[in-house]
Amino acid sequence: MSDFTHEAWGIYIAVITLISIAACAVLLQSLTTRRVRKGGEVGTTGHLWDEDLAEWNNPLPRWWIWLFYITIVFSLVYLVLYPGLGGYSGYFGWSSEGQYRNEQKRAAETFGPLIDRFLKQDIEKVAADPEARQMGQRLFLNYCAQCHGSDAGGSRGFPSLRDRDWLYGGEPAAIRASIAEGRNGIMPALGAAVGGDESVKDVAHHVLKLAGRTHDGLRAFRGGAKFETVCAACHGPEGKGNPQLGAPNLTDDIWLHGGSEAAIMETINKGRKGVMPPHKNFLDAGKIHLLAAYVYGLSREAQKP
Ligand code: HEC
Ligand code: HEC
Structure with a gap:
């Protein structure tokens, strides 16, 4: 609700939603009760095409009407259980942000130990570990490739990370600082x-x-x-x-x-x-460690003849 500054907006939206649902129910009711004429005789709507093609004014089949009522009941039940009425957060208290957090937490529990065991090792050592490099590459493709290129080769304004030329230095600590704190050239x-x-x-x-x-x-x-x-x-x-x-x-x-x-x-x-955004706010120390090792490893490879 951060886009709405006053809670009156929430109430406004809730009222409009409920009125719309009620209006649907009333409309459905009024259209289905006044149907067959006296004597059970079905009339036409009065429209006529191609000289003799008439449109009958038959009532909708019952099962079809019930489907409409079910959608109305469904929407009311949904609005009680899930957020949808202004500021009301729903019986389950579900939110997309909460779901995202939970997924992140679960991922951290599963992958955290795998990543963090590398934290105890020097970046030079991690850079030589094939498994760590693979994890680093995956992180790189996720978080860095859009600017530095999927092969880390860079492009105009975005430095190559696989050569031996550094703006801020190619020692492990400098690379980690570039990633964590960002850089402004x-x-x-x-x-x-x-x-x-x-x-x-x-x-x-x-x-x-x-x-x-x-x-x-x-x-x-x-x-x-x-x-x-x-x-x-x-x-x-x-x-x-x-x-x-x-x-x-x-x-x-x-x-x-x-x-x-x-x-x-x-x-x-x-x-x-040149702006390299800081990553420490959304990448934990373990991931930054792996990324630094991956980048360090790329530049070491470049040094080989
Ligand atoms: C206040 C410090 C500062 C001064 C003074 C300065 N530069 Fe720069 N220069 C930089 C920085 C920082 C960058 C990198 C910009 C970036 O990160 O995109 C840069 C980038 C450059 C580049 C681009 C290099 C490339 O690889 O494309 C050239 C060329 C350059 N400077 C030439 C000069 C010349 C010539 C002068 C003097 C007229 C000068 N600079 C004065 C800080 C400076
Ligand atoms: C929004 C674009 C962007 C993203 C995303 C980005 N970078 Fe950068 N990065 C830059 C720019 C631009 C520079 C150069 C800054 C300058 O000109 O001073 C840079 C510089 C660097 C440097 C310093 C290079 C040197 O020569 O000293 C490293 C290391 C680096 N980035 C690694 C990464 C890693 C690892 C990631 C992923 C976690 C990443 N970057 C994500 C744009 C980005």
């Missing part, structure tokens, strides 16, 4: 601070150079000075990034928002924002 819009389009292009070419991409040497040289003053605070003087801020390493040619001249200029001009 903010690259401010710096077009004006850099000094207009030409300067932005210069800095972009410096970034291209850092990443080892084709670039204009003169522009990159000019952009280097600007990079020192405006960008180095977050990305570091050599552009290696800063995991405290989630500022990406710009030298590895792995891109979150695109590595073309145009994409980099857009990043500088408009800024970028």
Whole structure:
């Protein structure tokens, strides 16, 4: 009832519901008692088609009418047992939320011990356990794949979790913190601070150079000075990034928002924002542990030649 601020709305709805049911009963009654004419003779409704096709005004069969009455009785019994009349919660006290909670509780009782036994082990160790990885993968597909991709490969704006490139660090504790607490990566819009389009292009070419991409040497040289003053605070003087801020390493040619001249200029001009939502409110410690181990394991695999 959270959408309705006053309980009068509940009463309003209950009254309308009951009146509607009563009206159905009255309508049914009035239509079934005034039926056959005197003398048992059945008339027609007066409609005539195709010259001689008449519609008889026969009463409904009894069993059919009883079905209607049964639906009315059913609805009244239902409204006594289950919530449906405004704020009244029903004899059974059932609610969809309560059912969900119960199912969750039952699932936690069944799977909780299976998951929690991994909590006692280090993430590195869990990451090597095939059974734990399988459980981690299932959790990942449920909770993470919509943003990071079912293979954890990421897409534009959503980092790949299976490479060795990390915004916030790839140690088990950092990965767990990313999942549990969430992350907010903010690259401010710096077009004006850099000094207009030409300067932005210069800095972009410096970034291209850092990443080892084709670039204009003169522009990159000019952009280097600007990079020192405006960008180095977050990305570091050599552009290696800063995991405290989630500022990406710009030298590895792995891109979150695109590595073309145009994409980099857009990043500088408009800024970028990446939000990883916190998961600790709806995933318990055991599940987060398994997920962290799964992600950690993926990146370890990437390290193998
Ligand atoms: C709503 C989309 C969304 C969901 C759901 C989501 N993530 Fe993320 N995640 C992001 C974004 C966006 C970032 C990058 C944040 C940034 O740009 O600073 C991120 C970052 C991360 C990072 C840090 C990566 C790094 O390079 O340091 C990890 C680890 C991670 N996510 C794991 C997960 C796991 C595990 C799940 C499932 C429990 C998950 N994410 C669910 C969007 C999401
Ligand atoms: C206040 C800190 C901060 C400053 C200053 C800053 N950046 Fe960033 N930058 C970030 C963060 C954080 C991100 C990641 C945004 C995200 O998570 O989506 C980022 C992302 C980027 C990216 C995208 C990288 C990719 O993989 O797609 C580029 C390019 C970039 N910055 C270049 C620059 C340049 C050039 C400057 C100077 C003009 C600069 N940044 C100044 C924090 C900063």
